Amino acid sequence: MSTAAAEVTRREPVVIDKGIGPRLTRALGRAPVHIVLVLLGVFWLIPTTGLFITSLLTPSDAAQGGWWNFFAKPSTWTFDNYKNMFDNEGITHALVVTAQVTIGATILPILIASAAAYALAWIEFPGRDWLFLIVVGLLLVPVQMALIPIFRLYNTLNLFDTVPGLILFHTAFALPFAIFLLRNFFAGIPRDLMEAARIDGASEVRLFFKVVLPLGLPAIASLAIFQVLFVWNDLLIGLVLAQDNAPIAPAIASQLRQFGSNLDLLAPAAFFSAVIPLAVFAMFQRYFVEGLLAGSVK
């Protein structure tokens, strides 16, 4: 995590202090800021820490008192809950489905969106600008607008409760943002480069694969991270369009009803389901931050 985190600091402007005197007064003046930040930082970590520790307690220990008692007698932790979780076929199946859907619904929209974005950015054809405006308009269509008709369509097409059904739905709803982001990125590719390639007789397909895609990698990376996080963490779509083949979040959602009695399953499942996105996030934090900025700041 530290290397990824270092990426963030690199953007920080460095204020150069001159001399020991000013530096000391400055440090003292900032003591309250430090204290406030330490408290806030610790506070922000408590909930996730609580989940992790709870996931390491035996049901009887968890029933006895708060997870913070763990710090008083840290010898009681155990990985039994995780072992039991991985022995639970329902959970492992849900994790496999989550992985399949996430991989499919990340690669597919990137391929489809970059092709479309290339056409919208670099191929002249009538109605191009209108098409892009429609895509921008679709950006704001809430998922809810599609759930009922797609639920019924899937029942007739036998796509209900299938991995391809989930992938296609996620892909379609990822496209407007993906096309929007990539078109704007591709449009920034130097014109001379494109012209030179065209003069050399490169076909559109060749241009796309050999010039635009490689140059677009930073944007594609940002997009991929967003999509992984979004699809992996989705609850609503999986809840509506799947049942026995539901990804992890919707699969466990029903367990929330007996909250408390099944914490030994809920806590490790919730924590483990958070580990993958956390890992992705930690590894590619720079792209994530850049994507956030590109997506929202004009």
Add this chain to the structure above:
Amino acid sequence: MSSTGIRTEFPPGGEAPSAPSGTSWRSWLVPLGFLAPALLLLTVWVIYPMLATMWRSLFSDRGNEFVGIDNYERIFTDDRLLTALKNNALWVLIIPAAVTAVGLIFAVLVERVRWSVAFKISVFIPLAVSLFAVGVIWRIMYQQDPDRGAINAGIAAVQGVVSEEGVLSTARPSSDALSGTPQGGLTLTETVGPGGVAQLGLTAIRATEVPEGSEQAVRPEALQGGISGVVWRDFKPGGGTAGEVEDEEVGLPGVTVELRDADRKRIDSTSTGADGTFAFENVPAGEYRVAIGSQTFAQPFKGINWLGDSLITPAIMFAYIWVTAGFAMVIIGAGLAAIPRDTLEAARTDGATEFQVFRRITVPLLAPVLTVVFVTQIIGVLKIFDLVLAVAPGSSQDNAATLAFVMWQRSFSGQNAFGLGAAISTFLLLLFIPFLVINVRRFRAEAR
């Protein structure tokens, strides 16, 4: 700005190096090849369902009857939907402003420390965690029992410093010689004058709750010019007479006894000894009432019911802010980094205080970025669903419900109310239209 910064201008078109030109169908064919998969998916999975949902919203829940705008009327008449509307309004009013403010504060603070990375990581983590996991996390945090829920444990710890649990939290009068309530204090029904002896018997005290160091209760001697008395546990195994101090009955030390005048105004107070006795000396002639102060009966902190009907929405909102603060901090932090240092330094050399610099320079220069965060949050908050489902227990779900939640609940959680669900979805879309218009306008303006 990062290198992925968006350039919204279209690449100078018109005289563009055109695709291998030929017949007009070919000029369509190439772009179509690139666009076809996207167009197909968008048409089947977004555009067709969107139109179908609008159409469906005009029919009854089972779909066999045209009902016009009845489903939309239900949004504004059904009790649960009114609650959802109210909650959505609260979310929109509170959260975008709160998240923007928290993000701004974090971004400004974090700029001033060298170890900002550690802080950023801790605020960033929730952003990657699924809202479902966030739900589990906060269900654990919000548990009511202060021995299990960390939030209530924190409050109990703070409160324990301010006010302690009473010596006797469960005690009740042993006879009707005492009246009143534990909350208001128990008072002897009969008045006492100087030289009188007050006997205040209590029961319903578990053996384990008898204060440490208590001894056999003693009926004190009358006190010349004063009032004496005893507070004791008026109970002994095998019975005994209520209202009388007997063998094996213990005194209750540490109890606050108050002396009140005829107007029930407290004029003195004292504390009982190991045998339960107490004394007020030098009491002027008159009639008084002797009472046991309410603090004796103070209940231990039972925990705030965060997940109950009344607090559930604020509780979910807090969890949401916990998740989103990192997002706001990053965006605003980037805007902050783009502010020219010279401007700030110039203001400081001119003698502006840090707060003035913040108010008059930083915030106005950040306005566009703050707007972006604010608008993004409105859009996100209007669709809020996951957190409601994950944090609210079944019993308070109706009070936590939002439009997106009721849409799912009524359509897919057993009731198949597709007509209503379609109407709620369409209503949500309508709420987005202002943002849609803003977006489209912005891009058309930039395209020119």
